[in-house]
Amino acid sequence: MTRLNPAFTSLKTLSITYQSAKETLLSTPETLPTSEPATPQIGYTVAESDFPTFSFQLYQRIFVGVVVGAGKVTTAATISYRMKKNGSSVYNSTLSVSANYYYTIMAFFLDVKAGDVLELALWSSQSDSSWDYKAFQVQVTRIIPFNKPRLLMPCNFKAMISQPALSLGNQSFSLQNLLTQHLDQTLFSISAAKDIEVIYAKDTYGIFRINYGDNSYSNSAATRTSSSYRPYYYRNVIPTSIVMRALRTEGQP
Helix, strand or coil: CCCCCCEECCCEEEEEECCCCEEEEEEEEEECCCCCCCCCCEEEECCHHHCCEECCCCCEEEEEEEEEEEEEECCCEEEEEEEEECCEEEEEEEEEECCCCEEEEEEEEECCCCCCEEEEEEEECCCCEEEEEEEEEEEEEEEECCCCCCEEEEEEEEEEEEECCCCCCECEEEEECEEEEECCEEEEEECCCEEECCEECECCCECEECCECCCECCCEEEEEEECCCECEEEEEEEEEEEEEEEEECCCCC
């Protein structure tokens, strides 16, 4: 029988710094076409400077591109939209908007890399609809801190924020909890700091998943309408500090 000699690694703190969302509020709203435009109104090319940064090199991290578009209708309308990544359609759908209401579309692109072009095209069933707001941010999900060892005792989520933190327009938001992962299963849904005794980071989801853009609305979009708010959006609860110690056995680095 193989004898195992457990040993803990040193306590490590992973600090994550997120880049502020890029936002634009047009001084004059642009009228939406009544058929799909050849060139999407909203587009961003993902740059290296858009990505979160980390206090040490991670074995795995997956990035989600968040693209927001918002506007207003005068006559009740059906707003159509299409998400494109590098020129190819990712997802398309519609939403119904009441007369004189604002609409917000949050498009989530899973697994983005530097150089990817993310676009959102908008059109309306009515000729008096418009758009005037756009935003973009990159978030991180599915972190695996180390290739070996994978067993973390503890894995403490010490500090949390919510993103994207948008500031332009008459904005309002709702929170979506972070989903901590153990053995590729959701362990806890958290909105604030939480100490967790044991997490095993498996290959697919690692130690956490962001809610919108990974667990839900992966390569699709969430939409909202409001009589008062634009953008009327969702923020993901995401960690900025995780304290962990890994348990290794004989033969593991």
